[in-house]
Amino acid sequence: MTFYLTVSLAIAVSSIAVLGTFMLTGMNGLFSLGQAAFMGLGAYVSAICVVNYGLPLPVAILISIGITIVLAAFVGLATLKIRQDFFALVTFGFGQAVIGLLTQMVNVTGGAMGFSNIPEYTTPALAFISLAVAIVFVWGLRKSHFGRDSLAIRSNELAAKVAGINVFKHKMIIFIISAVFAAYAGALMAFHTQYVEPAMYGWITSVTWIIIVFFGGRDSLTGTVIGALVLLAMPEVLRFTAAWSTLIYCVIILLIINLRPRGLFGTWELTLRSLTRLFKPKKAVEEVK
């Protein structure tokens, strides 16, 4: 695989995880610092299934998604009724707990030394098609009442409740779906990089995804996807170290929030209508003449 293909693949897979954060933090305003832990879960469980137990890839992925759903349900039950500040703290704690466990279970996971020799099962086709499907899923979700309810809950939870929305159930569903997105991305990534270690799934990764979402604009799916492609490609193209690229992400998002809080794309979405509108002004001028 050429360098560019490898990088594009990694970016595509990471974007799937970012979409999870888009739904959770962007659409619903749930500030979770532990999303990356679900990616780690997906990565480790599927890798262990294939390497240690010789299971085929689809089965391994299904198992990791299943476990993620169960764990996300538990965590959601425990944390989604808590106020926002504490939710951030608790999800942070959850992330640390998962990393702690992964590091501790040396016999199964290889501990801090990481888990290697994972076969390279993720093809470019699998990665890109997965991303496309993920985008379609999120698009469908936003167009439906789920999208509206998310915005309602984010804006004024009390009013949403008296309008009949079951806020807790909604949050649980979103939390689980986002976790599944992250876990699936984790699995794909594991079978691409062929090596995973607990440190990859810490809060810094979770926050990086949040930064990407707010960079593009939490109200724009197009913005988040394009933002993900741009921001994730940047360190590769400009050859930055991890520390420097993280630092630059921080500076970028501070600029965005201070100067253009709605994100680069605001609420703009790439649809047939918005594309024609881009070309319309010229038409109107001609008609006036």
Add this chain to the structure above:
Amino acid sequence: MENSVVIEIKNLTKIFGGLCAVSDFSGNLCENQIIGIIGPNGAGKTTIMNMVSGIIQPTSGSVVFKGQDISRLEPEKINHQGIARTFQNIRLFQDMTVLQTVMTAYSWRAPYNVLETLLSLPRVGKFEKEIREKSMCWIEKVGLTEQANLTAQSLPYGMQRRVEIARALASEPCVLLLDEPGAGLNQSEVCDLVDLIQGLHEELSLAIMLIDHRMDVIMRLCKWIYVQDFGKGIAQGTPEQIQKDPVVIKAYLGEEITNA
């Protein structure tokens, strides 16, 4: 003349820490009736409404709706039973258009689950179309047809109030709870609002519980009024009775004027 009782409130009490916000309130709301709860600020009126709509749990006492005790139900469940409300401090959804705001009241009726929305099945589009039409009807009823696609928060205050009412109506309730609907409106806006409420009451046969401290609103609309002061009920009766009740006058205007 006897309408059946829709909401029966018995000995409703709410104590916050050391403060007794509502003490032993009892009252009834009958089908097709508009009742009012009035009283000076801090009298506990909104707290009563919060307990009826499920936002707060009562310390003791009960709220019975159509024979079912709803005192401990979650707000959304109470809404599904048929009670909708508006808020004193308007609670709209930022950045949503009027139409989208009203449509949220229909979300719970969606006949499909999340997996189907992920796949954008045709059923989703069909439901969306239906509730969009129904929501437009409610928006027309409150007279905001032209503003349907504007951001609710960009509208003048009086219109925002009507958006809230449209959202409440979209729950297709049989009981409407209105918390100070006239607050912040000027005289002519209040008149329009009162006409609107009266019209909706007649057209939809809604039972309405109304909180306000403006006499003109209450007197015109309500058949029966409960008067609260410092959490306690101090009087109840028809508008004419309340207007003449010395206890009520004293609570609102103070001793000196009664004696004058």
Add this chain to the structure above:
Amino acid sequence: MQSAMIFQQVINGLSLGAVYALIAVGFAMIFNVLKFSNFAHGGVLGISAYAGFIAATTFKLPLVGVILVGILAGAITAVIVEFVAFRWIRLQKGQLIYFFVTSVTMLMLLEQILIISFGASFESFPYTLLKVKAIKLSNLTISVTSLLTLVVTIIAFGILIYVLKKTKVGIAIRAASNDLVATSLMGINVDFVVISAFVISGMLGGLSGVLYGISASLSPQIGEIVVKGFIASVLGGLGSLTGVAIAAVALGLVEVFLISTIGSGLSPVVIFVIMIVFLLVRPQGFAGVSFADKA
């Protein structure tokens, strides 16, 4: 022998708890005034710890100088953080979530600066900083750094209590914690109160960073112990600085004993569980006030 070990653990626990208390109070102060969780406090901590480190190694300052440098660095960093991350949002009356994003971003930013400047490994403060390493009393060995931390923290809190109760600044901060809008209506300059709160919070953070660096360890990730301060705030009940401080000390003791029993790998898991239980059972903490929306 057992009781000697336990006594030493208690001292260690109290010392750790003292650092956590400094962090927690600095954290809670900003929460009370601005009503959001300032994760960036960890960044303030980290920068101050390294500022003290540079003071000790490059400039060879004595202990007192090192601590003062830490405190000063904390105050300066905190004010810079306020300007860069929070001021604009506050003035635009932006939504709460933007504060979350910028505060976590600042924590990350400051940590990356430390990683780039100093590398990712651990450092230690020079041996010569403290003349005496340990005090021996009969068969007890008490580490001087633990004692130092305890003593300095007590002094710091003493000063803080005086400032909050007797000075104009302190009273303004306490008023603002109750009701920021009412305070501004009383003619008190909100900007002044906010900056003062950040300065004081920064000083506490800086002190805690230096003390932790001296008594425990120093690495670019040092800022992450702000989470412990946050946890203590939750357990103690936001809104009550005393409750927060006491909870922090308790947390330090619990953590030391957890580490000595189940190891440092699993203690985050246990603390996480304790936190969840607390948040579900008593979200307002020991001494706190519950924050409810007015409908």
